Amino acid sequence: MGSLFGQSKKTIPQVEQLLDKMTLEEKIGQLNLLTPGGGIATGAVVSKNVESKIKAGQVGGLFGVAGPEKVRLAQEIAVNHTRLKIPLLIGSDVIHGYKTTYPIPLGLSSSWDMDLIEEAARMAATEATADGIMWNFSPMVDVTRDPRWGRIAEGAGEDPYLGAAIAQSMVKGYQGQDLSAPNTMLACVKHMALYGASEAGRDYHSVDMSKIKMFNQYLPPYKAAVDAGVASVMTSFNDIDGVPASGNKWLLTTLLRRQWGFDGFVVSDYTSVNEMVDHGLGNLQDVSKLALKAGLDMDMVGEGFLTTLQKSVEEGKITEAEITQACQRVLEAKYKAGLFDDPYRYLDSKRPEKEILTAENRALARKLATRSFVLLKNHYEILPLQKEAKIALIGPLADSRNNMLGTWAPTGNPDLAVTILEGFKNVAPYASIQYAKGANISDNADFAKKVNVFGPRIQVDERSPESMLKEALDIANNADVVVAVLGEATEMSGEAASRTDISIPKSQKKLINALVATGKPVAIILMSGRPLTISEELEMPVALLQVWHPGIEAGNAIADVVFGDYNPSGKLTATWPRNVGQIPIYHSSKITGRPAPEKFEKFTSNYLDVPNTPLFPFGFGLSYTAFEYSDLKLSKKEIAQGESIEVSVTIKNTGNFHGEEVVQLYLKDLVRSITPPNRQLKGFKKVFLKKGEQKTVTLTLVPNDLKFYNSTSEFVAEPGEFEVYLGTDSNCTLKKCFTLK
Template identity: 45%
Template sequence: MRYLSFALIFALPFTGFAQHSKIDKRVDSVLKLMTLEEKIGQLNQYTGDRDATGPITTSPNKLKDIRDGKLGSMLNIRGAKETREVQQVAMQSRMKIPLLFGLDVIHGFRVTFPIPLAEAASWDLTAIENSARVAARETAAAGVHWTFAPMVDIARDPRWGRVMEGAGEDTYLGSKIAFARVKGFQGKGLGNLDAVMACAKHFAAYGAAVAGRDYNTVDMSEHSLWETYLPPFKAAVDAGAATFMNAFNTLNGIPATANSHLQRDILKGQWKYPGFVVSDWGSIGEMVDHGYAEDKSQAAELAIKAGSDMDMESRSYLPNLAKLVQAKKVPVSLIDDAVRRILRKKFELGLFDDPYRFSNEARQEKELNTAENRQAALSMAEKSIVLLKNEKQILPLSKELKKIAVIGPLAKSEKDMQGFWSISWQNDQLVSLFQGLKNKVGDGTELRYAKGCEIADSSTTGFAEAIRVAKQADVIIMAVGETLDMSGEAKSRAHIRIPGVQEELIKAVQEVGKPVVVLVMAGRPLIFNWTADNVPAIMYTWWLGSEAGNAMANVLFGDYNPSGKLPMTFARDEGQIPIYYNALSTGRLAKNDTDTRYRSAYLDMPNIPKFAFGHGLSFTTFDYSGLMLSKSEIRLNEKIDLSFILKNTGKYAGEEVVQLYLQDKFASVARPVKELKDFKKIMLKPGESKTVTFTIDREKLSFYDQQLKWGTEPGDFKLMIGTASNNIQLEKDFKLIN
């Protein structure tokens, strides 16, 4: 059976739209039949009363507003049954325009994947796209049309809790991941029953909040905006992202929600973006709190004029836009443009043909939590683990070990493995580290557990039990870090050390004299200097999702050789923040840790981080040799091919993330000391060699000049091949000439 509103019945006979696509004709025909109030209703989004990502807003008028055509979308409603029931109410409205259902599907729906920052540590674009693909299949099967992901904000301050939701500090890597995640969510295109609308957020520069404090002010040059923060959003546009979400912050004094430069000039103008923009939760009304609008009426006027198409839960558009149109403060053409953008997506999803096409309980039962989906989550979790340190080759562990001590407040935690921005289920089926180890070892290996301490308290009363258990073991595995509610939205921290007395616990256990492996579980880069300096084996395992414990066990025992690389710099102290690898040089750059006299340096600590961007070890070793360039000089439209030999010189098969960096030595705008320009993930067997090639073209040499024009300049360049940003193995110079 097909569900047709009377608007659709009359959609096709209209003429005079030859320049439009078939969908555009249908959109215009619906728009012609709508009252102003119904148009404004399409720009209004309410939340459901469960799974809220913001304050739950219960209201007895929600269903009435839907019947009256005063709602275009709802968020936080999920499940085939629930979405069908609410959609049936929308079909009682005069125009029978279907609702869009949105949900924060950030790193998995029924099956939870690693947090996005962890996935970024994989540097595996195929796996990241597949993670979003699995999430989209499950989400769509549960009647949801739209996810508020990916977050593509570049973030260089780990005090900001939302670093866990993005891809880290680097613009190039972040752009590649943004593209991959949009493609994963949207699959072969909107309208397919396994695709959901992606939403690139937060437009723009939200990740640069002053002092790393969520929702705080952002102040930056246009050059920094274009050079660092906008490219991932452009990548999302190029990938076909259906929607954008604007940001909570002010940018240079203008709230992003009312920033016409961002939304009208850049996004919808220069980039010709055809999708629609939704506000972040309540951000239109929050312009009053910013001191930018005197009331919600003025906030609505500013937001719609700036290009904010849909009002998420601020209740500003619905009561005010009609009055603003009647007062000739807002042209109805702006309302029409916003409505067209929203209706177009509803047509692309096929909701006008069948409003219930995603609300299929049989398909939901078939798609959710399958063995295939869990295997994908396991594989992604393995790829996300970063081996920070492995002195004395403690790892991988022998499967012949008789007694293993598993110590730490996160050793048996299941819920924390899910991480922030995850969806709760009655039976989550989350695998803790302890359970993963139990699944891995045979009956001949005894696992002994001690909690040692709580995450954030000051009590050391559990140390004695931990030491007793440690003394009885052949090897000690320690699980420390953050709980899932310590990183995420509104989870900024001034101090990002491992909380409580956990590092003191590590010291106490280390003194036992047995081999120690520390697993740090967190949503951000933490500071743990004593552990980093003294513990021989450290893995950063983030929050890895449903299969966390199994993934960690597979890596610990060598069934998966870790290949992750850090997507963010790890500071040695909060006083270094913000710290990132691709900084500009200075006129007085310190040459080493002791070179502090009238230099850009600290008196009390080195400039360098504890762990650099791109760092990550393997159980095997790799040798780089024989760098060759096809040319030493190129003209503007020519390319350079570079090649070198990568060899696995160790005992294990493994993957190496080969990183290509470039330095523009002299330019009309000072350039970073190095910039990531490409990377490849190469699998090699022990003793195997492979020729790795990259191509340097005009695009890789371009930058924004003083007038913000994108282009190249003749000059000297340095190419660097490395295993991390601070571990360059090969380098050569070349020239770009006129």
């Protein structure tokens, strides 16, 4: 845990000696991060004349370069053709797997399995480093409560406690115990800070938030990553207290370094320094100076540091010592990665074949996917299906290879993904399976064009919607059961993919209505990168299985769950609204002075048209079996400051399937100096129970679980009464009370 006033920092002699030899121009060069293109560019700029700039000592790192041979070429230029032979950092966005892609982070978080998440990050690091990459722009830990924001797909949802646990697991998985080991990589926590609270759910938009909300609800996952030893931090595009993150000294120096004790380096997001000009903070020289003085160490793609910092030194606007400090942090990261000992340590040409896309890695991706799925409804226990059934597999996503990997999978190859049709045939070879597309993902050609920026995600069929629907209904009428695969194309969520309408597109709604009207049992496989508004679909007599975008083993994993080889255990990590008018909606909101009763009353906090309650609460997820909770106990009724308290409950599997359950603990502080949230997640444990089996599960509330940041930003636990709730989701009702003296 970083101390309030920072940590004393040990210098690295090799770095100190190198800094003594460097010219001002060479120091500035180390602060410049470029991309030669070839990957997913998240801005309008792709770096030019990269090779000549490396030779001139004007580049500290690259991203968008992969493969031992290509990385070696770049590294040889830096090592053999510059005066001081300083190696390059090679970065990449390895968001949910490298070549072996696994579920999008929102899906992965739904597993609530920290060991499995750490294992996933470790596998991604092994593959990426085998391809010469030693720096990862992950984890993304932005808390978000607005599913209109497309980048909700990249994070862990709405809760700071769960988000903090996942952040730590991912940092540990990427970085391991030794950053210089050739199969570990520098992690980069992003986006510092508050990016998930963009106004109106619109990407890159402004953020305005009180310090109390910031510290209690949005900052904990970033701090958890810092406490786990994350090597780098990436700034966000938004402003904080009116100052953009990339130039915000309170954020990057006062909070991150002095209060939290962070001693790594800070990199901007893609051209975010340059974008401060459009924020209205001055010209490129002005904003580059502001960013450096704020505590930013590396400028991604924009080259404002490269082209203006020397002039700012000459004009006395910044000092060479400030540039030296930033350069030192970048060089220390290279030292920790082992690059000064061996610039080519990550460039073993034999590793890719042995360590990338292995059978073991694909098996893990399949396991991760099955653990991420959330059973939302199971009308008449339609699921699991019999493996000998006559099945009509229908929908625009049922055989769509391009939509399996999910958003932000720039290193994955969609051609290697398993479609759902293929997965069904693999897992249930004796089933009779007929397939029809049934509908387009969307019939709107203009919308499809926006979605298809990185390739064909929405393909508008040459056939008419009427002919596709007729084909689907003919198949459905001759089947025992209908499986409809619906939802979002890959790039309907993700960066720059905000939506004001987060319902299932009209083309697919028409399809599902017609399929249900056949009277056949219908199971909906719902694929998306965000919570959707599906009130109409929920009222239908259907089963609903939310599968997110599952990754390279999508089809096999979905079939594993649909046919009962694995009992779904995922739980939602973001509340699902009834409609967009409820947004933002989340489980830890505050109770007002006029709380709404169960029945409508005027002059209370409610809506005229829908209840306050969500469609699905945070933590929700069904199983093919049933779990019964009883006998909630506390180890003490009263505790002193600094003491822990144990909470135990008996859980029994009362159904007919073996299964896993996520036991969730919520805490309510009844009286305190600032208005408390309704409930806060403060513990969870995933347990496996055979049918008929009973276990006692114990969770521990530690002193920090009772603390919060008060109106003067002190982290305190105030004496008083607390309620403990324990059960299957955030609406659990088993309750006990204790007092903090």
